[in-house]
Amino acid sequence: MRRLAGLIVVPLLLLSTAACGDEKGSESTSSKSGLPAVTAGEKFGEKPILDKGEGNPPKKLTVDVLKKGDGATVKSGDAVQVNYLGQSWDSVKPFDNSFDRKQPFDLTLGAGMVIKGWDQGLEGQKVGSRVELGIPPELGYGSQGQGDIKPNATLVFVVDILKSTQVPKSAKGTEVPQSDAALPKVGTNADGKEPEVTIPKADPPKKLVSNYVLEGTGEPVKATDTVVLNYTAYIWNDRKQFDSTYKTGRTATFPLPQLTLKGLKAGVVDKKVGSRVLLVLPPDQAFGDQEQQGIPKNSTLVFAVDILAKV
Structure with missing residues (x-):
């Protein structure tokens, strides 16, 4: 069975590795879970700047709610729109972010469109939330890596959840x-x-x-x-x-x-x-x-x- 999706849409943003320059800030907001601190752009909707991870990275998926929204709860199967920034644990250089493109990223949660750490980490969160995800290699790009992401890298994402739409199983009319x-x-x-x-x-x-x-x-x-x-x-x-x-x-x-x-x-x-x-x-x-x-x-x-x- 040939898969058409790769032919008709540009590569998914999470699978691209558009490099961004090194960025640093003066003040930081510490994570509750030991994830890298947000040093600037702390508010929902602002482009965040992340510090470098300290010590050993988490061995399991770690989710820190930096701001809890009051919208609908995101469920597997929902069509979700987000803004995000991602970098490796041992780096201060983002490998990708949607804020600079001014183009939110759309996905269907749980449909395998994104790495497993996203599908698992965003489920159950509320629209309007900003969450930080610490994703171990087995829930990211594993031993293969991806572009600028090294093999066996632990990834850190800050994700703003903008919208969530429930998707029915079938057309009806x-x-x-x-x-x-x-x-x-x-x-x-x-x-x-x-x-x-x-x-x-x-x-x-x-x-x-x-x-x-x-x-x-x-x-x-x-x-x-x-x-x-x-x-x-x-x-x-x-x-x-x-x-x-x-x-x-x-x-x-x-x-x-x-x-x-x-x-x-x-x-x-x-x-x-x-x-x-x-x-x-x-x-x-x-x-x-x-x-x-x-x-x-x-x-x-x-x-x-x-x-x-x-x-």
Whole structure:
């Protein structure tokens, strides 16, 4: 099974290692749990500056709530938006942060999008909280490291939890007749299981198709939104499935401004959250004359997409 996510969205911020310069401050706020002190930017929403860790790093996940918010409690499966800064225990040089980019990071908690220390450390926290995480190697990047992160590094993150949205298991809405025999038919089950897709033995359409299968009642998706999707995807010509979030048990979270698969982005924009949509992407809206991970060039692609939430 080919995984499409890596082709259509820029690498996840936590998997990148954009280096930042050494930064130091004069005053510090000590951690309750022995984690490195915040020496500047102590308030929620400010870019923090962290001191270097002292002594031996924690051997287990350590979570310190620097500021407790009063919003909803974050649960596994929620679509969460955060700002963060991360550095290694023995360094004062951040390896990545979202504050400088002025672009919060979106993830689905518990979906394996981020390192395990994040999935475990953020669960149960409240929106509006600032938390500091001390993450041992086995819950971070382990013996392999990642970019500027050395093998077996203990990581320290300061995370501001901005939003959390509960994600339903399935699209639910009014069934829309699928009367065009020249188009694929998509199942209308709303039990969270993968819908059946039947592709006709006919020539594919030349233009993008974006049709409701189940029309939900949520807000229309805008091109600037980040959306949480479940989808199954096929190649029209051989009717073979090439990707499915249902098979992995993990939804996909896509910031639409960063989505490079034109037809997928265009197909969900203006559709209502909570809907199931049939998308047929002609080659010029898919990968064109470029072969991608075994998807032949000039392929027409078929998606059944549940628009579960937007962040």
